[in-house]
Amino acid sequence: MDPLEVARWQFGITTVYHFLMVPLTIGLGIVLVVMQTAWHRTGKEQYLRMTKFWGKIFMINFIMGVATGLVQEFQFGMAWSEYSRFVGDVFGAPLAMEALIAFFLESVFIGIWVFGWGRVRPRIHLAALWLAVLGSVVSAYFILAANAFMQHPVGVESVDGRAQMVDFWAVMTNPTLLVHFPHTIFGALAVAGSMLLGVAWYHLWKRRKDGIDTVDDNGYVVVGSTGSKARDETDYKGWRSSFRWGGWIAIVAFLGTAFTGHAQAQMMIEQQPLKMASAEAACHDGTGFSVLSVASRDGDGATTCDDVVGVFEIPGLLSFLAHNDFETPVEGVNSLIPQYEEAFGTHLPDDPRYGERAGSEIEYLPVMEVTYWGFRLMITFGGVAALAAAIGLWIGRKGTVPYDKTLMNLAWLSILAPFAANSTGWIFTEMGRQPFTVAPNLDLTGVDQVWQFTAAAVSPGVSGEEILFSLIALTLIYALLLVVEIVLLVRYIKGGHPAGMHELLADEHDDDEQDKPSSDVLSFAY
Amino acid sequence: MEFLPTLWFILIAVLWIGYLVLDGFDLGVGMLMKGWARNESQRRVLLNSIGPVWDGNEVWLITAAGATFAAFPHWYASMFAGLYLPLTLALLALILRGVSIEYRGKSHSQRARTCWDWCMAGGSFAAAFSIGVMLALTSTGLPLDEHGDRVGGPLAWFNGWAVLGGLAVVGVSLAMGWAFLSLKTLGAPREAGNRHLRRYLPVYLLPAALWAIGVIIRYPKAASFGMIVLAVAGMVISWVASTKRKEGLTFAGMVIFVALGIGAIFTSMYPNVLPSTIDEAFNLTITSASSSDYTLSIMAIVTAIFLPLVLAYSAWSYWTFRRRVGEQHIPESAVVTPV
Numbered sequence: 001m002d003p004l005e006v007a008r009w010q011f012g013i014t015t016v017y018h019f020l021m022v023p024l025t026i027g028l029g030i031v032l033v034v035m036q037t038a039w040h041r042t043g044k045e046q047y048l049r050m051t052k053f054w055g056k057i058f059m060i061n062f063i064m065g066v067a068t069g070l071v072q073e074f075q076f077g078m079a080w081s082e083y084s085r086f087v088g089d090v091f092g093a094p095l096a097m098e099a100l101i102a103f104f105l106e107s108v109f110i111g112i113w114v115f116g117w118g119r120v121r122p123r124i125h126l127a128a129l130w131l132a133v134l135g136s137v138v139s140a141y142f143i144l145a146a147n148a149f150m151q152h153p154v155g156v157e158s159v160d161g162r163a164q165m166v167d168f169w170a171v172m173t174n175p176t177l178l179v180h181f182p183h184t185i186f187g188a189l190a191v192a193g194s195m196l197l198g199v200a201w202y203h204l205w206k207r208r209k210d211g212i213d214t215v216d217d218n219g220y221v222v223v224g225s226t227g228s229k230a231r232d233e234t235d236y237k238g239w240r241s242s243f244r245w246g247g248w249i250a251i252v253a254f255l256g257t258a259f260t261g262h263a264q265a266q267m268m269i270e271q272q273p274l275k276m277a278s279a280e281a282a283c284h285d286g287t288g289f290s291v292l293s294v295a296s297r298d299g300d301g302a303t304t305c306d307d308v309v310g311v312f313e314i315p316g317l318l319s320f321l322a323h324n325d326f327e328t329p330v331e332g333v334n335s336l337i338p339q340y341e342e343a344f345g346t347h348l349p350d351d352p353r354y355g356e357r358a359g360s361e362i363e364y365l366p367v368m369e370v371t372y373w374g375f376r377l378m379i380t381f382g383g384v385a386a387l388a389a390a391i392g393l394w395i396g397r398k399g400t401v402p403y404d405k406t407l408m409n410l411a412w413l414s415i416l417a418p419f420a421a422n423s424t425g426w427i428f429t430e431m432g433r434q435p436f437t438v439a440p441n442l443d444l445t446g447v448d449q450v451w452q453f454t455a456a457a458v459s460p461g462v463s464g465e466e467i468l469f470s471l472i473a474l475t476l477i478y479a480l481l482l483v484v485e486i487v488l489l490v491r492y493i494k495g496g497h498p499a500g501m502h503e504l505l506a507d508e509h510d511d512d513e514q515d516k517p518s519s520d521v522l523s524f525a526y
Numbered sequence: 527m528e529f530l531p532t533l534w535f536i537l538i539a540v541l542w543i544g545y546l547v548l549d550g551f552d553l554g555v556g557m558l559m560k561g562w563a564r565n566e567s568q569r570r571v572l573l574n575s576i577g578p579v580w581d582g583n584e585v586w587l588i589t590a591a592g593a594t595f596a597a598f599p600h601w602y603a604s605m606f607a608g609l610y611l612p613l614t615l616a617l618l619a620l621i622l623r624g625v626s627i628e629y630r631g632k633s634h635s636q637r638a639r640t641c642w643d644w645c646m647a648g649g650s651f652a653a654a655f656s657i658g659v660m661l662a663l664t665s666t667g668l669p670l671d672e673h674g675d676r677v678g679g680p681l682a683w684f685n686g687w688a689v690l691g692g693l694a695v696v697g698v699s700l701a702m703g704w705a706f707l708s709l710k711t712l713g714a715p716r717e718a719g720n721r722h723l724r725r726y727l728p729v730y731l732l733p734a735a736l737w738a739i740g741v742i743i744r745y746p747k748a749a750s751f752g753m754i755v756l757a758v759a760g761m762v763i764s765w766v767a768s769t770k771r772k773e774g775l776t777f778a779g780m781v782i783f784v785a786l787g788i789g790a791i792f793t794s795m796y797p798n799v800l801p802s803t804i805d806e807a808f809n810l811t812i813t814s815a816s817s818s819d820y821t822l823s824i825m826a827i828v829t830a831i832f833l834p835l836v837l838a839y840s841a842w843s844y845w846t847f848r849r850r851v852g853e854q855h856i857p858e859s860a861v862v863t864p865v
Contacts, residue, residue: 063628066581067621073591077606078613081675084606088599089817096592097828099585104836108582108843115578120846159818168824206865230865459607461675470614477618481625488632495862502860521857526573526631 001464002356004455007079010471012430014071016423017478021065023422026140026185027192028058029133031249040126046237052500053238053492057195059114060488064481066107071474073099079467082353083437083457090156090165091146094172098142106135118523140188141181148177150438151429152271158449163438176271179263186256187382187425190418193253194385196246197392199493201401201411203239206496207231208403221399229504235497240399247393250418254386257421261379262321269322269330272439274340275432277333278366279375280318281308284332289317293372308368333365340364344440348455357455366434374428381421388414530822531812534597535799537829539792541593542661543785545586546698550784552580554703556623556650557696558715559643567853568714569643573627574856575710578847580627582840584620587657596825600674600815601664601799608668608676609660609683616656623649631859654699655692659683662691665741665791667801672808687737694734698784701730705764705777712852716773723768723776731761731783738787741794750790757786 032054039047073095076084084092109132116125149156155170156163165171207213212224212231225232268276277283281293292311316326323330341364350359392411395401401408433439440451491499498504555576563569576583595602606613622645630642666687669678676682701723708719735758742750764779795801799815802808816822 059628060632063625066584067624070584070588070620070624071617073588074606074613074617077591077595077602078610079607081603081607084595084599084603085674088595088602089821092592092594092596092599092602092817093821093825096589096596096825097832099589099592100829100832100836103585103588104582104832104840107585108579108836108840111578111581112843112846115847164818165821165824168820203865459603459610459675460673461671461677462607462610463680466610466614466680470610470617473614473618477621481621484625484629488629491862491864492632494864496865498865499862520855522574522851522855523857525570525856526577526627 001468003079003462003464003467004355004357004458006464006467006471007458008454010079010467010474011075012427013471013475014068014075014478015430016426017482018065018068018072019422019426020419020482021061021068022140023184023188023191023419024061024195025058025065025188026133026136027188027190027253028054028061028195029136030189031192031196031245032058033130033133034245036126036129040122044237045234046241049234049238049497049501049504050242053497054196054242054500055114056492056500057199057489060485060492062110064485067481068478078470079459079462080437080457081459081461083452085162086452086457087149087163087438090153090163090171091149093165093168094142094145094149098139102135102139102142104135106132106139109135115522115524137185140184141177144180144184145172145174145177148174148180151180151433152176152267152441153438153450156450163450176264176267179260179267183257183260183264186253186260187418187422189249189253190257190382190385191422193246193248193250193389194415194418196242197250197389198246198411198415200239200243200246201392201396202408202493203496204236204243204396204401205403205408205411207236207239208400212236213400215398215400219398223399229506230496230498238497243396243401244393247389247396250389251386251393253418254382254389257382265321266323271441272432273331274333274336274364275366275371275429275439276322277331277336278368278371278432279428280330281368281372282318282330282332283308283334285329285335286332287317287319287326287329288313288315289321337364344451348453351456353460354453354455355458355460362453363435366432371428371432374424374431378421378425378428381417381424385414385417385421388417528813528816530819530826531597531816532796533826534593534816534822535792535796535812537826538590538593538597539788541586541590543788545583545590546695546784546788547702547781548583548586549580550654550695550699551702551706552576552583553623553650553654554699554701555706556646556703557654557700558647558703558707559650560647561700562715562718566639567856570631570856570859571711571713571715571851571853572707573630573646575707575715575851577627579840579843581624582843584624587620593825593829597817597822598799598810598812598815599817601810604668604670604674604676604810604815605660605664605800608670609663611680612656612659612683612688616653616660619649619652619656621649622646623653632862634861650699651696654695658692658695659688660691661695661788661791662687662737664800665691665737665795666744667803667809669804670800670802670808670810671804674808674810677804687740690733690737690740694737697730697733698780701727702777702780702784704730705768705773705780709773709777710850712850712854714853716850720768720771720773723765727765727768728761731780734783734787735761738790741791745794745798747794747796750793753786753790753793757783757790760786 035047036051039051109128112128113132154174155165155167157166212226214222216222223233223236280290290313293308318330319326319328347359347361348354348357435454436451437454437457438452555572559569559572563572626642626645630639633639663683669682671677704719704722707715738754742754760779760782764776767775767779797812798809799812800810
């Protein structure tokens with residue numbers, strides 16, 4: 001069995017899966033910081049309820065990110081030992097620093113935050129959340145520094161055929177990283193924004209359904225209360241805030257991803273022109289942006305560049321996206337591949353580390369269906385999420401949402417769009433990097449001579465069967481855990497604010513006792 | 527002696543000691559969720575005794591792996607690829623164990639809770655065992671060719687050392703788990719911890735002691751003899767302290783045993799980081815496996831700044847949650863129902 005293909009599937013599945021949890025952790029973490037700070041500054045109870053409710057949602061997801069993140073730290077060595085040897089000098093450092101600087105901060109202070117309600121002073125408790133979330137944002141910077149190195153190696157030179165770091169500062173200020181990072185953070189905020197909006201929509205809808213909130217003749221909300229703290233006016237205010245915050249965060253985050261994405265695309269045309277060209281199915285040099293291209297398939301089912309036919313192109317747009325003018329043509333696949341062949345050869349070297357692939361022809365063109373559709377789906381899902389947020393804000397402008405089940409279901413669905421945008425974006429950028437693990441710098445803006453073919457990166461001593469075993473085991477457990485996570489998320493979401501503050505459900509008489517739990521009982525326990 | 531690779535060799539030993547001491551008791555407590563606890567309130571006391579700190583403790587493992595990658599890429603590559611199957615087991619175990627800590631209390635049915643308890647106990651056991659396999663084999667060697675790749679198939683690493691190392695970390699974790707419970711809980715777990723350690727402490731630590739002594743006999747060095755003598759002294763102190771119910775000293779003695787035991791093993795190995803059982807010429811050493819001096823010095827500066835910070839705020843977290851946990855402190859578990 002071919003270890004390379006299995007190892008690639010394993011890396012793809014485990015990483016995409018891990019990155020379902022990561023953006024929600026980062027995005028919701030930032031939002032939580034704002035919520036708890038708002039509570040601390042204003043003392044308004046709805047912010048406390050929001051903090052506690054969203055804190056539960058955050059933790060259900062956080063633990064999955066932690067657990068699946070371990071796989072990332074181990075599998076470079078396990079399945080990609082040649083890669084690890086090749087880049088360890090430069091690539092290991094950001095990983096180690098991520099753990100030492102970011103993960104410790106995140107993990108220790110999240111423990112203090114979760115168990116610290118009522119145990120540490122409010123100011124310290126708030127600071128713990130700030131530090132934990134700072135840790136998750138900093139961890140994103142470090143891991144993206146490592147990834148940016150794979151897209152655009154800088155700060156290294158080739159010594160004995162390996163990448164050796166000579167300029168740490170250059171690695172940590174890689175221009176690719178500087179646009180990668182805000183793009184990822186905005187992508188994470190988009191996830192959090194849609195989550196807030198969709199969940200708040202559900203609860204505003206539920207309050208309408210249960211007859212608590214009504215609307216007057218002009219369509220403006222008339223807030224009601226059931227008399228229970230779980231469904232009072234403060235409950236409404238909490239959902240109303242989550243609703244508005246979520247909508248605006250989703251829109252701002254989308255604009256942020258659009259601008260940073262534009263900067264990324266321009267950089268990609270310089271650094272990895274073949275990735276961008278294959279994302280555009282741009283076979284020939286030109287200026288037009290393909291809205292839709294189709295390909296006739298040849299005998300063995302693969303798409304070759306000559307089969308691609310543009311169905312609908314916007315003239316000049318590609319040039320504008322690439323160079324900010326409408327005339328300069330962008331190089332297409334057909335003129336780029338010969339450049340790569342000249343620089344890096346047409347065949348893999350006859351070297352044992354390439355295994356059975358030694359001496360075979362190099363396919364420089366990434367799998368074009370994946371890059372082309374990955375790129376478009378990323379933009380589409382991102383746009384759908386922002387559009388849904390804008391429409392949602394408009395529909396909800398009078399203080400609540402219509403009592404309409406279809407709209408409510410659409411609101412639930414819109415939560416998924418930014419997740420899909422994140423996944424397709426990463427699939428595009430990593431598949432577009434092929435056939436390299438460390439992509440070479442064609443234009444030499446980065447470092448010459450440091451690049452590695454994916455075919456040379458896999459662990460030579462490990463059999464395909466071993467990797468297949470771990471791939472199956474991890475995929476099964478991941479699938480099961482995803483079901484568990486979603487069940488728990490839905491249960492807590494439907495539980496509303498009381499899911500985070502059980503005392504809201506207590507009988508009115510017990511209020512005084514419940515507000516101040518006896519100092520002996522933990523305010524939070526597993 | 528190469529200064530920077532030696533420094534990093536010592537730092538990695540320190541990270542492993544940190545992991546074994548801190549996550550060791552988490553794993554031990556995890557195993558006792560099924561191995562000792564007999565009812566719901568006992569299980570919740572156990573779980574909440576490690577609740578606020580276990581996640582930070584696990585980061586020592588990530589840092590040890592990451593630092594090995596950064597400082598000794600060849601060590602990282604050969605060890606992790608060579609031990610593919612045991613490390614797969616470690617990952618699966620750590621995933622299930624971590625998730626069970628968070629999700630157990632959010633389950634509504636007793637069946638689900640029992641299921642999470644098995645994930646916690648089985649996961650903790652399997653994680654401890656497979657990490658023990660890895661640590662033992664990095665001290666005694668893997669069948670590596672001249673390129674550092676494993677030869678002989680997926681189970682070529684398996685031998686008596688692997689089993690001994692696995693048992694060693696399981697035993698240390700259980701002992702540390704009991705010591706932690708007697709230090710951090712009230713009532714039944716505390717009493718059980720004291721009783722078990724008084725009776726069986728040397729049994730729990732025996733495999734670890736045998737592993738350390740075996741490595742020292744294999745690569746004898748005066749310094750490691752000294753360390754192992756002191757480590758055994760730590761064990762004796764711990765045992766004597768446990769008979770006198772001095773819970774803090776029991777724990778401290780165990781920390782001395784682990785620190786000096788691992789110290790003795792690493793000292794004996796030096797300058798090898800991962801020997802080859804095929805040919806000594808293929809041994810990975812601190813110089814042949816290490817990163818460039820530039821990388822090692824950058825990493826050393828960063829560590830010099832941040833490791834003390836990590837230790838400081840971790841210590842503060844332990845101080846904040848220093849109070850013992852007993853059944854009387856555990857709130858009723860909340861059932862979440864739709865509004």
